[in-house]
Structures are given as C-alpha cells and as structure tokens.
Amino acid sequence: xxxxxxxxxDLADRFARREWAPAALEADRWPFADFPRLVxxxxxxxxxxxxLAPEAYGGPGLGFEDLAVILRHxxxxxxxxxxxxxxxxxxxxxxxxxxxxxxxxTWVPWANETPFSFLAWPLYxxxxxPPETLTxxxxxxxxxxxxxxxxxxxxxxxxxxxxxxxxxxxxxxxAGLFWVDESQAGVRWGDPVIGLGLRACPVxxxxxxxxxxxxxxxxxxxxxxxxxxxxxxxxxLMAAYTALGVLEGAYWTARDYARRRRQGGRTIIQYDMIRGxxxxxxxxxxxxxxxxxxxxxxMEAGRPGDSASFxxxxxxxxxxxxxxxxxxxxxxxxxxxxHDFGQEKRMRDARRLxxxxxxxxxxxxxxxxxxxxxGDEGGEPVASTGGEC
Amino acid sequence: MTPGSxxxxxxxxxxxxxxxxxxxxxxxxxIRMARSDWSRARNFARRHLWPMAxxxxxxxxxxxxxxxxxxxxxxxxxxLLSMYLPRFMGGSFSGSVLGLFPVLEELAAVDPGFxxxxxxxxxxxxxxxxxxxxxxxxxxxxxxxxxxxxGRPFLIDCAITEPGAGSDVEEEDLFPRADLCxxxxxxxxxxxxxxxxxxxxxxxxxxxxxxxxxxxxxxPLDKIGLFLVPKNSPGFSxxxxxxxxxxxxxxxxxxxxxxxxxxxxxIVTQPGDLPPGRGEAxxxxxxxxxxxxxxxxxxxxxRGAFEIALDFAAWHRVRGRRMIDRQGVQETLIRMLARVHQxxxxxxxxxxxxxxxxxxxxxxxxxxxxxxxxxxxTRFLTRLRHHAxxxxxxxxxxxxxxxxxxxxxxxYSSLAxxxxxxxxxxxxxxxxxxxxxxxSRHENxxxxxxxxxxxxxxxxxxxxxxxxxxFKHFLARxxxxxxxxxxxx
Numbered sequence: 001x002x003x004x005x006x007x008x009x010d011l012a013d014r015f016a017r018r019e020w021a022p023a024a025l026e027a028d029r030w031p032f033a034d035f036p037r038l039v040x041x042x043x044x045x046x047x048x049x050x051x052l053a054p055e056a057y058g059g060p061g062l063g064f065e066d067l068a069v070i071l072r073h074x075x076x077x078x079x080x081x082x083x084x085x086x087x088x089x090x091x092x093x094x095x096x097x098x099x100x101x102x103x104x105x106t107w108v109p110w111a112n113e114t115p116f117s118f119l120a121w122p123l124y125x126x127x128x129x130p131p132e133t134l135t136x137x138x139x140x141x142x143x144x145x146x147x148x149x150x151x152x153x154x155x156x157x158x159x160x161x162x163x164x165x166x167x168x169x170x171x172x173x174x175a176g177l178f179w180v181d182e183s184q185a186g187v188r189w190g191d192p193v194i195g196l197g198l199r200a201c202p203v204x205x206x207x208x209x210x211x212x213x214x215x216x217x218x219x220x221x222x223x224x225x226x227x228x229x230x231x232x233x234x235x236x237l238m239a240a241y242t243a244l245g246v247l248e249g250a251y252w253t254a255r256d257y258a259r260r261r262r263q264g265g266r267t268i269i270q271y272d273m274i275r276g277x278x279x280x281x282x283x284x285x286x287x288x289x290x291x292x293x294x295x296x297x298x299m300e301a302g303r304p305g306d307s308a309s310f311x312x313x314x315x316x317x318x319x320x321x322x323x324x325x326x327x328x329x330x331x332x333x334x335x336x337x338x339h340d341f342g343q344e345k346r347m348r349d350a351r352r353l354x355x356x357x358x359x360x361x362x363x364x365x366x367x368x369x370x371x372x373x374x375g376d377e378g379g380e381p382v383a384s385t386g387g388e389c
Numbered sequence: 390m391t392p393g394s395x396x397x398x399x400x401x402x403x404x405x406x407x408x409x410x411x412x413x414x415x416x417x418x419x420i421r422m423a424r425s426d427w428s429r430a431r432n433f434a435r436r437h438l439w440p441m442a443x444x445x446x447x448x449x450x451x452x453x454x455x456x457x458x459x460x461x462x463x464x465x466x467x468x469l470l471s472m473y474l475p476r477f478m479g480g481s482f483s484g485s486v487l488g489l490f491p492v493l494e495e496l497a498a499v500d501p502g503f504x505x506x507x508x509x510x511x512x513x514x515x516x517x518x519x520x521x522x523x524x525x526x527x528x529x530x531x532x533x534x535x536x537x538x539x540g541r542p543f544l545i546d547c548a549i550t551e552p553g554a555g556s557d558v559e560e561e562d563l564f565p566r567a568d569l570c571x572x573x574x575x576x577x578x579x580x581x582x583x584x585x586x587x588x589x590x591x592x593x594x595x596x597x598x599x600x601x602x603x604x605x606x607x608x609p610l611d612k613i614g615l616f617l618v619p620k621n622s623p624g625f626s627x628x629x630x631x632x633x634x635x636x637x638x639x640x641x642x643x644x645x646x647x648x649x650x651x652x653x654x655x656i657v658t659q660p661g662d663l664p665p666g667r668g669e670a671x672x673x674x675x676x677x678x679x680x681x682x683x684x685x686x687x688x689x690x691x692r693g694a695f696e697i698a699l700d701f702a703a704w705h706r707v708r709g710r711r712m713i714d715r716q717g718v719q720e721t722l723i724r725m726l727a728r729v730h731q732x733x734x735x736x737x738x739x740x741x742x743x744x745x746x747x748x749x750x751x752x753x754x755x756x757x758x759x760x761x762x763x764x765x766x767t768r769f770l771t772r773l774r775h776h777a778x779x780x781x782x783x784x785x786x787x788x789x790x791x792x793x794x795x796x797x798x799x800x801y802s803s804l805a806x807x808x809x810x811x812x813x814x815x816x817x818x819x820x821x822x823x824x825x826x827x828x829s830r831h832e833n834x835x836x837x838x839x840x841x842x843x844x845x846x847x848x849x850x851x852x853x854x855x856x857x858x859x860f861k862h863f864l865a866r867x868x869x870x871x872x873x874x875x876x877x878x
Contacts, residue, residue, distance in 0.1 A: 032451045124826035129708050151826050194447065196829040196836035264557045264873065265566035273853045326814070330846060333555050334588045337847055339632035348634065351821060351839065352829050359825020361718070362707055
C-alpha cells in the first residue's frame, strides 16, 4: 500500500466517524426519512465519492486500491454509504469506458457541481443472465425501450439535481446497455423500493413506454453485454472489500459490547461460546483481508490471474459476512436486534450486499461455468479467470 | 460414550421416545380436534392475516410509533386472544393441547409478527395460569372474553426482562446473579414496585401488565413476586418503544415503575403463598410451554420461507430455464422442506413431553361441555378454586411430578426452540439466496421473513443459553457437570 493510499484511508476513516456515523441510522430509514444529501456533498468535495474519475474530468484520478480502502473504511460505519460510493464510481467509469465522449463530458465531471448528480446503475442485475423485463427494438440507428428496469440503485433527484441511469435491455440480438436521463420522453420513475438493507443507496424501478434511445446513448450494443461481465470484475473485488468492512464494524461492536455487558455475574466475553463466535469473526476478517489484499495487489501490478478470481472472492466473502453478521447480532442479544445500536443494520446490509451483480445462486452457476466449463451441455469450455480452478 | 463404557446410561427410553410412549393414550377424537383447529388457523392465516402482514410491517417502518391495533382487533374477532382459555372460562380453546402447536406453526408461516403480538399476551396468560391464582385467572379470563365479545380487545403481557438482566432471568442457576434493577417492597395493603423492564412483547398494546419482580434480590426465585398492573396505574408509565429489525407488528416496550402501588387483590403471588421452589417451578413450567411454542413458530417461519422460495422458483427463469427445473434448485428446496419437517417433529415430541409431565393432552370431554361451563360459575366451585388450600393442592400436582419428567420437558422444549428457530433463519437465508434481488424487495415477503426469523434465535432465552440448558437437564445430571457454576467458562 502506498503512502498516498494509507493517507486516503485515514481520511476515509475520519470522515466515516465524523460524517457517515451520525447520519447512518437515520438514513437507513429512507424513504421514510430524509436522504443525507449534505454528507454526500461533503464526501464529493473531498474526492471520496467518485475517486476513479480522471483528473481531466475534474476527478481525483485515483485507482482501485484507493477505492478499496475508501469502501472498507466507510462500510465499517455505513455500508449504504459505501455502496453509494461504489455505484457513483461505477456508473461514471462505465460512461468513460463504453459511452461517447459527449456523454462522458455531460455526466462524469463532479468538480464544482452542486447539487451532485446521483446516477443509477442496475446494481443487482447479473450481466451474465440479464432480466428480460425491458425489451428493445431497433429503430434506425437507435433503439426503442419498453417495459420495466427493476431495482436501479443510486439515483435520487430530491435536490433539483440532474439524474440519469444505465439500464439493461434485451433485444433479439441479445442484451445491451443504454443510458437514459430524467429528461427522457417515455420514461417514468417508480416509487422508492423498500428493501432489506443498503437503504440509503436508494433503489427505484423505471418504466419505459416506447422510449427512444438514440445511438449516442447506447453504451453497449445488443449482443455485447458479455463485455460488461468481464469489465465488472474489479468492482466485484470492491464489493468484497465492502463486505469485509461491514464485518469488521460488526466484529468491533460485538467485541466492545461483550467486554461491557454482564450476565450471570460476569462479562459475557468471559463465556466460551461468545469467545468462540468472536474468534471466528476475527479469523475470517484476517483471512479475507489477506486474500483481498493479494487480489488488489495483483490487479494493480497487472497480474489479476495471480490471485483467486474476483467472482470467488465476492461470493465467499459475501456469504460468510452475511452469516457472521447474524452471529454479531446474536452476541448483542435483544439490543443487537434493535435499530438504535446499528448491529441489525449490518446484518441486513450484508445480506443485501450478496445480491450485488446478481444473486448468490446465479453467481455459483457462473463460477461453476468458469471453473469447470459447460460439460455435456455443449459449447466451448469457458476459461477460468484467476487462480487454479 | 461407547456401549461398553462405565458411564451411567444417558439415554432412557421415556426420554428418547416421548411421542412413542404417548401413542397408546391418544384418542382418535383428539386428532380430529387438532385437525379441525389446524384447518381453521390455516384458513384464517391465508384469508385474513396474509393481506395485512406486509401492510402492517411497512406501516411500522414508516412510523416507528405505529401500533398494529388492527391486528389486535383481527385477533379478537377470530377469538385468538382467548385461544388458550378453555370453554368453561368462556374461551375459544377447543380442548386439544396437542393441536395448539400446529396452529402456531400455521400462523407463523404467514406472519411471525402477528404470532409475536398475540404471543406476548399468551405468555402473560401462561404465567398467570401456572401461578395457580385462580381468582385472578378467572378475572383476567373474564376480561379477555368480554373484550372479544364487545369489540374492545383486552390484552395482557408478561414483563420479566430488565436492562441488565436478559438471558440470565431465563435460567434458574443464573437468576440469583442477575443484575436486577427492579424491586418489590411489601407495604400495608399491597406492594410497591420500582425499576424498569425492557423488551416486553405487546407492552404498548397491553391493558394489564403481569410483572415479575422478586421481593428479595438475593433470593429472587424463592421470593418471587408476580403482580398485575393496569396501564393507568399511578406510578406506572410506558417508556421506549423499541425499533426492532423484524416482527414489527409486536411492540417491544419499556415499562417504568416509579413507586407504583399494587393493591393486594392484584398480587398474583408473593412469598408464603406456595411452598419453596415455586419460583423455579413457575419458571420451568412457563418456559417449557413457551419454548415449545416458539419452536412451532420457528417451524412456521421455516415453512413460510420455503413456500415463498418454491413459488418463486416455479416461475422464475435463470439462464433460460425455469429455476425449479434445475437439480441444484430442487436440492436446495428439498433441504428447506426437510428442515421444516425436522423442526415439526421436534416440537411435537416436546408437546408429548409436556403432556407426559404436567399438561393434559386434551381437556376431558365433560370439562369441555356447556354443563361444566355452568357448574364452573357456581358459587361453590368458584369459592373452592379460589381457596388457598385448592391453590396449594393444584401446585403440588404440578410440581410434584418426578424430576425426570420436568427434565424431559426442559430438554425437549429447548430443543424445539433451537431447532425451529435455527431452521427458520436457515430457510430465510436460502430463500434470499434463490431469489436474489427479488428476495430483498419488501413486496415479495422473503426479506420480512428473514428479519422476523432472526428474533426467534434471541428471545425466550438466546439459543446459546438453550443449548446449555439442554446439556444441564439431559447430560450434566448424570455426568456431574456444573453447567452454570462459578468457574470462568
């Protein structure tokens, strides 16, 4: 880790304690409480909201290792905020990668932009198995979209800001990725979706009635969505870092509580069963931290194949975090189950994190395909993307 | 433990097979009544409860001070507030004790929050019943029944947990070491209560509160006091309404006692009423019933998660194929269903253990008749059961069973609780795994079940405590192990 990254981590940690922490529980009540816009504006001003945005676009121009550090420190305090950072970063990176320069120039810059434009992404869709709820027809150079794009995450327009979204639609030639914004004719934004966790990263559906999308708003043409799956891999690693941060926050809260709480005449940290639970959490944090660091270092050095695949890391770290945050609630007992203490929020957030880029069961199918090939179902075996499978 | 070991036998036939031991006593009529109760509950849950479950959950999320009074009225209209009260008390209990637990499973499969709400009320009635104070039991039963008839429901709750005393007030060996903040003081004409109770189910909706506070914190079980405190009593107030992750229909309340006077006719039990050991017997008896009930609830939650996942897999497509056509999904679904059956088998065994110890499996036919209901209200029988002699006699019948009967109840009720609630959460996790983002959206019901299921592992004694409780009652007795001793663990 470079000195710059270390310093960024300190900054992210201080910001998390001073800014994200006081706002986290109230923001978790969204849409029944206000969205903490001002905290996000302050994060944006410090370069913490879109760290990968290039300097040419007014961004900090940082790398994935920096993003990982920001996400991990933020998620210890509020996973919603971390995922919002992930989404805002990801959307802008996708616009730069797949969009026209005009589109990027319109949407990527953030410097001096107030109010901040919260952009949305189909965060819970699996690009290897896109939903078929939004259909696409060709019309001239462009396309016409009809149907619904579900669970678009990150977009919000309560402060008079612009907003836009990337949506996945399915054409007869295959799935593609398209850009729409609030001025788009034929698009209606749905009511906020009430979800299990990550509530302060708002989610809505978008309804399309023959909405025309010109060619310059096409990010990935129909049939090319497999490129997105591969491109998303580093963001899977970022999702794993976010999960690790959630678990660290849960573990520290559980450990500190166990040192204070007395039952049966002694502090509960003296009981074997509590010690066992905490030790399992600590051991997993150790293991996951090490594996993720290796993967991040290999990626930065341009050798992603030297580490476990990002898909494996996202799947395994996510699953174990979802399980262990439940144990972390258990350590706190009834208090852990109540909103005021923040621990049950971590359990919900960790569970929802598992759905990033597609649900867990679909991800195992993808992993099996990558590691084992398609077997008797025919077609070429799919090459593994990292480590020895 | 090898077959040839020198250790005493740990498994006794009656302990291993309580259901089998009971088979000869079960009459076909009991099964017909249990089936009828189950059908009624199933119909109620699907027609009346299901349309309200998600709406109420959302309403509480929108306004954390929201109280689900519409569910209380729904329960009253369908006579679920008196479902534990026998007909001779005016209640709606059919008489089939064994049938009560499948009813709870059926209700919990649709809305665990609703079961938590009425569960707080039934916990109070159970504790009241096992105090053998028939005078106050009759009075409360009359209010509950009249409330259902008049459309003004009457609820009670049961307040035992305190800010510094959670799991340790659920375990007799830990109770004396619990950090209690409440105190009961005997005064002329009654008692004065001070302190706070917390996480009390149904608290903000209850009309009367059954409060458990010892007169002497150094001997809390021997000097246990149970008090009935109406909600408008001077010196009593409602404190915080907890914002829980799930089971949002059931409020979890703080009760505050500030020199709250309780007149002697509202004191359910106090030192001297019953022989020594009554505190422990009360705790065991209540937990034996309620933990079995929570086990049934857990099986219901496991089933609810399975049904939602099955429904989703039947129409949703992954990689161009219906999920349910994939063997991996079929295997996951059958694992979920297997957990339901395992949890159900255990809570039924626990029910048989209860019946072999102190609960009648069925209210005998004559006692369930209209004639007996009239006789019950005669002055003679009323005065008889309100007499102190009758109370002590009933208590001795309950507490005087062989120790092994009570140990069996403690083991099986805890096993039911742990098995059922672990199954509930495991199935909720798997439903979310299968459903992906759809599972995390409120409108599909799976994420609500996930949030609801977690509480099952925490209340009625955390599952970790229940496992130790099982060890104590089935293994430690023969191995000379002091499970909750003073040495660091």
